[in-house]
Amino acid sequence: MSIVVAVLAFLVLRASSVTMSAADPEEPTEQRTDCAAVSVVAPSTVVSPAEQSLRFSDVWGLTRGAGQTVAVIDTGVARHPLLPGAIAGGDFVSDGDGSTDCDAHGTVVAGLIAARPSPGSGFVGGAPDADILTIRQSSSAFSAVSAERETRDDGSTSSGYGDVDSMALAVRAAVDAGAGVVNISEVACAPVGTPLGDDALADAIEYAAVVKDAVIVVAAGNLDGSRCRDQNDTMRGQAGRDSPATRTTASPARFDDYVLTVGSLDADGTPSAFSLAGPWVDIAAPGTDVTSLSPTGEGLADGTLDEEGRFSPFTGTSFATPFVSATAALVRSRYPDMSAREVIARIVRTAHAPAGGWDSAVGFGSLDPVAAVTGTAEDEPENRPATRLDARVTTPPEDRSNATVALVGSAGVILALASLCFCAALFDVKNRRE
Numbered sequence: 001m002s003i004v005v006a007v008l009a010f011l012v013l014r015a016s017s018v019t020m021s022a023a024d025p026e027e028p029t030e031q032r033t034d035c036a037a038v039s040v041v042a043p044s045t046v047v048s049p050a051e052q053s054l055r056f057s058d059v060w061g062l063t064r065g066a067g068q069t070v071a072v073i074d075t076g077v078a079r080h081p082l083l084p085g086a087i088a089g090g091d092f093v094s095d096g097d098g099s100t101d102c103d104a105h106g107t108v109v110a111g112l113i114a115a116r117p118s119p120g121s122g123f124v125g126g127a128p129d130a131d132i133l134t135i136r137q138s139s140s141a142f143s144a145v146s147a148e149r150e151t152r153d154d155g156s157t158s159s160g161y162g163d164v165d166s167m168a169l170a171v172r173a174a175v176d177a178g179a180g181v182v183n184i185s186e187v188a189c190a191p192v193g194t195p196l197g198d199d200a201l202a203d204a205i206e207y208a209a210v211v212k213d214a215v216i217v218v219a220a221g222n223l224d225g226s227r228c229r230d231q232n233d234t235m236r237g238q239a240g241r242d243s244p245a246t247r248t249t250a251s252p253a254r255f256d257d258y259v260l261t262v263g264s265l266d267a268d269g270t271p272s273a274f275s276l277a278g279p280w281v282d283i284a285a286p287g288t289d290v291t292s293l294s295p296t297g298e299g300l301a302d303g304t305l306d307e308e309g310r311f312s313p314f315t316g317t318s319f320a321t322p323f324v325s326a327t328a329a330l331v332r333s334r335y336p337d338m339s340a341r342e343v344i345a346r347i348v349r350t351a352h353a354p355a356g357g358w359d360s361a362v363g364f365g366s367l368d369p370v371a372a373v374t375g376t377a378e379d380e381p382e383n384r385p386a387t388r389l390d391a392r393v394t395t396p397p398e399d400r401s402n403a404t405v406a407l408v409g410s411a412g413v414i415l416a417l418a419s420l421c422f423c424a425a426l427f428d429v430k431n432r433r434e
Helices: 002-022 049-054 106-114 164-176 199-211 237-242 317-334 340-349 369-374
Strands: 029-031 037-041 069-074 087-091 131-136 142-144 181-184 187-191 215-219 248-251 259-265 283-286 300-305 311-313 421-423
Touching (some): 049 283, 069 317, 106 317, 131 164, 164 181, 199 215, 215 340
Parallel strands (some): 069 131
Antiparallel strands (some): 187 421, 300 311
């Protein structure tokens, strides 16, 4: 018996050590560009149009997300007084702990989810009593030490670190650390038929959703000038969803049975032109001109500034996604016995549906946090086997030599580290803005 106990103890220690050491880059990295500069916003009691339309405060008498941990798998989340409960969950980019954000992206996402209220400010996250677990999985400012320095015509140099494999590790780390909601505002995309090399990510997503019962909320992605340049056809109704005509595929959005995929809406409620449509889109939320926490101080920011001071607003499906994650945290806090699938079904079925009930730009409609928390979802989610929605496409043998992916910036600029785009739905991956 003592031998068995000793062996079990060894295995437990070995497993825990793997988990603890997993949040490190797989190779030495270095910072090659300056961190992003942000446009600081003066404190104001004015509530942003997005928050006004979503009316999160209407449900705070019922739930504020207490007891929920939301993982933000992104560029890191900087320490901020309005995120006092943030948990440093690891860093797959450098030797940090996840509490550094050189890209002005992850901090913005986290603030939209769970920023605490502050005197004299109208800005509050959708689920202000939820806790943030931050995992830095990518950065436009870092590169592998071994990566060649590419100089462009304008004199700028390439950079960027993070791929679908590190995303897979981050997803597992997040749910193993106890996250009940996982926000992924990053997307790998490519033309249909081009291998994404995302089998490990598929396994991690399934593990998180099924074994760990986590609600996984992901960005649909944005059109850009590289691998995400071709918009998919607009499809409506179940017939369109069953027979998609896609030119561009996106991951992890394409793992539709396991994730809740979010498109972007403009301020007037219409689909954003940059939002990548597809048969995997489930819901839409405001994604333009958002204000959130600054990664460089104690205040707020509403965009980035390039070296010449030109302003680019925080805009993209990246910033629509956290509104849905905040809603998931509110629902899970209010209904702790609900499974992840039931939470997703509730959010989707209380959305404001488009004509035909579904379309490829907004999914089943625009997010309604109040209805999701207080309304009734009539049907249980269909228990169907998980599929990848582009599985019907015949693809060539996988070539992992091009599996490294890059990020899409707030100015709609993309830099692919190899041949695929890793689009953090609208944030810049160059050391310049366009």
